[in-house]
Amino acid sequence: MVQPRKPKLAVWKFASCDGCQLSLLDCEDELLAVAGAVDIANFPEASRAVAKGPYDLSLVEGSITTPHDAERIHKIRRNSKYLITIGACATAGGIQALRNFQDVREFISIVYAHPEYIESLKKSTPIAEHVFVDFELRGCPINKMQLVEVISAFLNGRNPNTPRHSVCMECKMRGAVCVMTARGIPCLGPVTQAGCGALCPAYNRGCYGCFGPMETPNTPSLSKWWKKLGANDPDLVRAFRGFNAYAEEFRRESEAHEVR
């Protein structure tokens, strides 16, 4: 009997910290099992060996910030049956998307006296602004168990189970006391997508939005609550301009509080 071909997995990096692909190597208990179930065809952080495409599943980390990368992502898309972005950089532009809010010409004049040495686009953009993306896995960093879930979902032809509700739900599920109502600590949990397990509230601090906006977040209402707790407009701008600053709902809310 012919053995079924193992699906080919590829991991690609754009502008990022490497943390999301490291999540795969951090699956210490699952790594050898995953490596047994798939053919790791391109994963430079882990292996010298590279197999040619096409690939069954491409995991893409990082945002597009250079003209070269804006081309490279199209080649990857053409060579991939499914393309999944992993993390806040690939999904929302990442922390480096803070450049998108600067006066770009002024910014470039500070940084680049000799632009011929370094090529950089004016904006840091998510992968989905360039090519079709089959699934976006959120988080800064991603949750490694969600990564295992998404990989196995795609390899088995089903939808991944990654909830889009808010961090508040996770607080309730783990029995964490609400830091906002009980302790008056401003928290982005009510508008941030679940996925981390409500880590920050469990450690007595407010959520700072690693997983980006939840489905239909009510950011203006949350901003009003923050102001009742003493936050001012610059505080709100900084809060929404974090690792998912360029995600649409967070971007709109930060712009609403910008002092012009």
Next chain:
Amino acid sequence: MKSGKKKKKTKNNNGNRRRRIKVNYMARVEGEGGLDIRIRNDRVTDVKLRIFEPPRFFEAFLRDRMFTEAPDITARICGICPIAYQMSSVHAMENALGLSIGGPIRELRRLIYCGEWIESHVLHVAMLHAPDFLGYQDAIAMAKDHPDIVKNALQLKKIGNDLVTLLGGREIHPINVRVGGFYRVPAKSEFKEIREKLNWALETAVGMVRWTGTLPFPDFEQDYVFVSLRHPQEYPFCEGRLVSNNGLDIAIDEFPQHFEESHVEHSTSLHCLKKDSGNYFVGPQARYSLNFDRLTPLAQEEALKAGLAKTCRNPFQSIIVRCVETLWAVQEAIRIIDNYEMPDSPAVELEPRAATGHGCSEAPRGILYHRYRINDQGLIEDAEIIPPTSQNQATIENDLREMIPKFIHLEDEKLKWQCEQAVRNYDPCISCSCHFLRLNLDRDGAVVSLP
């Protein structure tokens, strides 16, 4: 084999032999870099560690952020060593505010750093570096022939991650570190489970030192300038003086007077050089060679038994040094946990003031320097970050220039792999090294500095 790699061996009209070794995309390192080496008549004429990791401009967008945000933001420079960024930034901010934190909070900071060293070192030793010595493309292929080594390493790495997770909330970009301390400190009882695992970790770490001591090492020693922190009593993490084996002995805040960055065309990461003596070497091998007497007796004994001298000048042996430091970190973690008493408060309250602060800590890959100027509102006005890999770049290139003649007889494919291994000796973290704002441009010998 890796696609996109080119090798050329040509003869020109004069009978000169030209070879070009090109690695378009370095594997088993963190971040995006390549290697370009030119050889003519068996002489190395050019070596370039090309770094094309796109710059992300951290120093630029740190401006106008609150001083309290620096540990969370700078952690995102590197997913492999976020604790290093958090530790250097909190120490720099506390330095600006005239604060020095001792007691259990200081011990917990050392403990979370132990976790990161264990996780990062074991990742590099077993997953990224060991396959070179044994001729495998990766650790997964290596695991088929050496299953126990890879499985034990993964479990040891996991214990490092468990320490970071227990104290930091998660292993990558932990959320619990803040300027002044932590958001939440654990009760002593929370260490019970990990304390038991650390006994196994100690045994396994000793085994790894012994195993790496048996690997084949090329005969290659260099007369390096090592730079690291040195503390009066401890193996260094976040405090002490910056010292070298050629006479440097300065306080952390004197760093800018003794080191300078320059920009070369082939790298989006600045090269950092010592002003009086040029290129230098930071990381485990430098720490070990400058602080051997600060290791525990067991770590010293195992190091010598594994074949290391008290000063290690062979960069290929860095794999043993990483295991020795892992062993030390496991022992240090045990010491801290056994002596731990929960502090009354998880953090010291802070009032911002206009000041400049410097911080330097020993990231797994070497010294990581941060400088911040903040105003009386606590907003960052200016930031400078110098990661270990930008400090080692010039030394890596130098190693290649010195090493290649010894291996010039190898065919191109083998020589290329040998060169890759020499780069991986440094565990370069390219994601880290590339995020500058200031630009020093060196062209035809004329250096242009820009703010």
